[in-house]
Each structure stands twice: as structure tokens, then as C-alpha cells.
Amino acid sequence: MDLLRFLTAGSVDDGKSTLIGRLLYDSKNILIDQLDAIERSSKARNDGSVDLALLTDGLRAEREQGITIDVAYKYFSTPKRKFIIADTPGHIQYTRNMVTGASNADLIIILVDARNGVAEQTRRHSLIASLLNIPHVVVAINKMDLVGYSETVYQEIVADYEKVSAALNLSNVQYIPISALDGDNIVDVSEKMHWYRGPALLEFLENVEVEDHINHTHARFPVQYVIRPQTEELHDYRGYAGKIESGVYKKGDKVKIFPSGAEATIKAIEVSNKEVKEAFAPQSAVIHLEEDVDISRGDTIVKIDEALQVSQDVDAIVCWMDEKPLTVGRKYFLQHNSSVVPAVVKEIKYRLNVNKLEKEYDVDAAVLNEVVEVRLKTASALAYDSYNFLRENGGAILIDQTSLVTVGAVLLQ
Structure with missing residues (x-):
């Protein structure tokens, strides 16, 4: 049975957490004690219904405000496939958390409120999915019950999003x-919605084709540690x-x-303390x-x-x-x-305008949640692949040298 990793994205209150709760509830992937817990937490609701969003909104601040702040991961399965869901925040303040959840996803569900149509966060999350x-990409047009299940509203939103999709060269939408x-x-x-002819x-x-996300063609082995015991037995x-x-290494x-x-030539390979071919x-x-080569942490074989x-x-x-x-x-630190x-940042080449999905030049700075292309000058040579060529060796992060906080998600070019 294969595995599909996907995330939900979209604006605040588009229904991401409710969607995941409904998916788990209707596919019978909720344990009895979990259901009892959310039923108790939902007693204050006027209509007496169960708030399925509580399945993923676990932080107290999330439940009090009714928004998702952190990335919540849920695991479930059907007879056809296993799934890992990342429920990511919709609020612009937490876009960085959405980037984290999207970094290893096979599929993204972008929710659009049928009453509001394509919004700024819709474009921002689509841009990140493209990068x-x-x-x-699944565009789930939610809250159709609030627009009378109107086919016209649905078609208008599809037409609007297709402009976004074309601008970002998104495929498989x-x-x-x-x-x-x-x-x-x-x-x-x-x-x-009898007018809709597609799948639930x-x-x-369950049926979308997912390629093996592990690349077995291009061999990359970043050295994390040099083991040199220098003991009598292992001199x-x-x-x-x-x-x-x-x-693959042999x-x-x-x-x-x-x-x-x-x-050099590989003399031996160990996995779990056992020599393998x-x-x-x-x-x-x-x-x-075989050869004595100068190798240290950070080098790549x-x-x-x-x-x-x-x-x-380095352009990134x-x-x-x-x-x-x-x-x-x-x-x-990179x-x-x-x-x-x-x-050091030598140049900001351009900024990506989220609303127009165009490049803006003559940019002096990038603020929170903006996407820019920069040229970096590193203190020593960096060995890497383009992110578009090999994701496993093309991603990086920028770290503040004072606070040691991660401040930027980097896609090497």
C-alpha cells in the first residue's frame, strides 16, 4: 500500500480544519475516545453539532480563536492507500508554518470560500506550491451550501483560478x-450538486497517481560525521x-x-552496524x-x-x-x-508580487511572507543542485547569526 502526503491551504476560515475533520469522520478514521472528546468540547455550540475542526486544532489558542496556528499532522488510511495530512495555517502571519508543511507534500488542497472566491492567500499558497x-493541486471550492450549491458560482471561481494556474504553470489541477x-x-x-460530474x-x-518521492537515480550523500575511534580494536x-x-551506493x-x-572508491558500506553490498x-x-581523502562534515559524496x-x-x-x-x-548562516x-546578501534581484503574480524589480528589502530571488555570497564554496532538478539537494535555510532563528526558506537555483 503506497503513501500520499498532502496538505490543506487557503485563507482564514476557508474550512481547512473542518475539511480534515470531516474526511476523518466520514471515512471512519476517528477513535471513539477522540469523538467523545470533541463532542464534549462542542457542547457550547448553539446548533448542537460537533465541531470537527477540533480534531486538528489542538492548541488552546487555536480553539479559543477558531484559527489554525501551527501545522497539525494527521494519519489515516483506507483499503486503497495510506495518508499523512498536514493541516496548515491560513492566516498570513503564519505563512512560514504553511511553507514547512508543504516542503515534502505530494499534493496540496487549496480551499476557496465559495462566497469570497480567489483571495490573496489563495494566490500566495498557490505560488508557494509552484515554487x-x-x-x-486540488482546488476545493468550499461552503457551497452557503451559495445554494450554485454551478454558476463554481464555474466563475474555476475561471478565476485558471488564470492563477496559467501564470504559475501549475499542472494537474x-x-x-x-x-x-x-x-x-x-x-x-x-x-x-448533480451538475458536478467529477469524483468526491x-x-x-485514493486514485491520484503519485510518483515515488525518493530519487534513486542521482546519488547524494552529505557527510554528517566522521567516525575515527582510534582505539586498539579499531585503529x-x-x-x-x-x-x-x-x-544508491554500492x-x-x-x-x-x-x-x-x-x-575515491567505496571500500565498504555499513547499515545498522552491519556491512552491506x-x-x-x-x-x-x-x-x-579505499583512499585517504580529506573529508569533513558538510562535504557531499x-x-x-x-x-x-x-x-x-549562489542564486536562490x-x-x-x-x-x-x-x-x-x-x-x-546558510x-x-x-x-x-x-x-551575505549581495543583491535582491526581484520580488514576486502575490496579487499580480509578476516580478517586481528595484527592490531594497523583503518583509515577512514575501518571496524574493537573491544572490548570496558564501564564505566558502557551496556544493548543491538546483531545487528544480533535485529537491533533496536543492533546499536550504537562512539562519539569523545572532538569535539562531530560522528566517528564510531557500530554494537554490
Whole structure:
């Protein structure tokens, strides 16, 4: 049985948490004690109904305000597939949390309130989905019960979103009219929208084709730790430990170490303290080399016939996550896998206008939740792939050098 990772996104009060609660409730993936707990918490509601959003809104502040603040993960399964859901915040203040939830998703459900249509957050979350190369997009047009299940309203929103989709080159977009509160088109196709000929949401999620998100073609092994015990029993032991981010490594493989460019041959591979003939992503392993090569934490071992970009001048798209603006000349730590190097912002090339979905030039700074392309100068050479080529080796973060807080999600170009 395969696994689908997906997240919900959209504006505040578009019904993301209610949608997930309804999906879990109607597919019978709620335990009896969970149902009892949310029924007790829902007693204050005037209409006596159960507030299904409480299944994911676990923080006290979320329940008091009726909004999602942090990313909540839920796990469920059907006879056809397993699922991991990330319920992400809709409020603009917590866009950074949405980026976190989207970073390894196979599919995104973007909710649109049928009364309000395509909003700024709809465009912002669609832009992030485009930048992160999320393969599938479901536009769930929610609260159809509040517009009389109108086909005209549905078609107008589809037409508006198709302009967004075209501007961002989104592919594999599916539109589904729903009512998360009442369960229309969530698990079963609703008779109230007889004009809709497509699948219910769960049917689509069960059958959408998902490629294996683990890349076994391009081998990347960032070294996290050099093991050199120097004991009597292990006097000559030298192993390079880390997690295989992508690809397959075999005993006897010719490899190259970046950023130095030194070449070597794999002498042995250990997984779980046992020697094996090969190891593959996402296993953690220890690699031994025939040659004595200068390797340290942050270096990357790749196959001999592969090449990484190696440079101190790095172009990157940054989703800014800090209250303090990003400005030219500011210094940060750039963390790329296990490599952490000081970096300075040399240039802000452009800012992506969320509403117009256009590039704006002559930009001096980026403020919270803005998306910009920058040029960074690193203190030492960085070895990396373009995010569009290999997501596993093209993502990074910017860290404030004083507070050590993560301030930017980075997509290397």
C-alpha cells in the first residue's frame, strides 16, 4: 500500500480544519475516545453539532480563536492507500508554518470560500506550491451550501483560478465543489450538486497517481560525521556517516567528494552496524573509502559521473519568515543539509508580487511572507543542485547569526 502526503491551504476560515475533520469522520478514521472528546468540547455550540475542526486544532489558542496556528499532522488510511495530512495555517502571519508543511507534500488542497472566491492567500499558497514543485493541486471550492450549491458560482471561481494556474504553470489541477461542514463531495458524491460530474475528494485522493518521492537515480550523500575511534580494536577505522538523501551506493563505486573534487572508491558500506553490498535513500549509512581523502562534515559524496554546482555566488529564491526584513548586506548562516556556512546578501534581484503574480524589480528589502530571488555570497564554496532538478539537494535555510532563528526558506537555483 503506497503513501500520499498532502496538505490543506487557503485563507482564514476557508474550512481547512473542518475539511480534515470531516474526511476523518466520514471515512471512519476517528477513535471513539477522540469523538467523545470533541463532542464534549462542542457542547457550547448553539446548533448542537460537533465541531470537527477540533480534531486538528489542538492548541488552546487555536480553539479559543477558531484559527489554525501551527501545522497539525494527521494519519489515516483506507483499503486503497495510506495518508499523512498536514493541516496548515491560513492566516498570513503564519505563512512560514504553511511553507514547512508543504516542503515534502505530494499534493496540496487549496480551499476557496465559495462566497469570497480567489483571495490573496489563495494566490500566495498557490505560488508557494509552484515554487516547491508540488506535483498535484486540488482546488476545493468550499461552503457551497452557503451559495445554494450554485454551478454558476463554481464555474466563475474555476475561471478565476485558471488564470492563477496559467501564470504559475501549475499542472494537474483538479476542481471539486464541496461543503466540509455537511460532508458534500468529501467521501461520497453529493446529490445536491448533480451538475458536478467529477469524483468526491476521497476518491480522488485514493486514485491520484503519485510518483515515488525518493530519487534513486542521482546519488547524494552529505557527510554528517566522521567516525575515527582510534582505539586498539579499531585503529584504522575511518567511516563517513550520514543519511543518503537520494540515489544508491554500492561497494566498489567510484565517487567524487564535493566541494574539493577529490576522487575515491567505496571500500565498504555499513547499515545498522552491519556491512552491506549496497545502501539507498533514505537509509542512514557509514561509507568507507579505499583512499585517504580529506573529508569533513558538510562535504557531499556523489557518483563519479555526477556533477554538482560549486560556487560561492549562489542564486536562490527565498520565502522570508522573519519580522526583521531581509536587506542587502545582511549576514546570515546558510544551512544546506549538514553544511553551515556564513553568507551575505549581495543583491535582491526581484520580488514576486502575490496579487499580480509578476516580478517586481528595484527592490531594497523583503518583509515577512514575501518571496524574493537573491544572490548570496558564501564564505566558502557551496556544493548543491538546483531545487528544480533535485529537491533533496536543492533546499536550504537562512539562519539569523545572532538569535539562531530560522528566517528564510531557500530554494537554490
